[in-house]
Amino acid sequence: MKIIKNKEELEGTCYIEILPGRYLGQCWSDNSIFLTEELFGFIEKSVESEHSTYDHYAFNEIQKETWWSILGRLEKIINLLEGQAKMNTLKEHIGFFFGYSEDEFIKDYENNIEKLRELIKEFQTWIKEQLKSQDYISVLGI
Structure with a gap:
């Protein structure tokens, strides 16, 4: 589980791009971070819950x-992960984009909980840093 901060590390184009600021007609910014669809699935429910017009396949400019509301939801997920939540409880807050993702997550549940907690914390830190200078952060879908 890894946030990609250098676009040179990307293999193909099946990534969700998190772009500081509004979308201005250009993808693959040097200032963006990137997540695979599978990894973004863990965060996506929090985005969908707070941004009513969110679309996985569109360019979403989020104020x-x-x-701040999305970050609050992500904090709740971290608390669940730290409390070793059961899978059914966790699934109410995170998504598994592909059918096999949940099975793979369960196979090494304790290790994946820790990796997911770290991923979300890293994502939160990056978002908070961007919000110091940005009024929007865009989520550019597939």
Whole structure:
């Protein structure tokens, strides 16, 4: 589980791009971070819950105030992960984009919980840093 911060590490184009600021007609910014669809699935429910027009396949410009709400939801997920939540409880807050993702997650549940906690914390830190200078952060779908 890894956030990609250098676009040179990308293999293909099946990534969700998180772009500081509004979308201005250009993808693959040097300032963006990237997540595979599978990894973004863990965060996506929090985004969908707070941004009513969110679309996985579109370019979503999300305002600062909404990001603070998303960060709050992500904090709840971290608390669940730290409390070793059962899978059914966890599934209420995170998504598994592909059918096999949940099975793979369960195979090494304790290790994956820790990796997911670290991934979400890293994502939160990056978003908070961007919100110091940005009124929008865009989620550019597949």
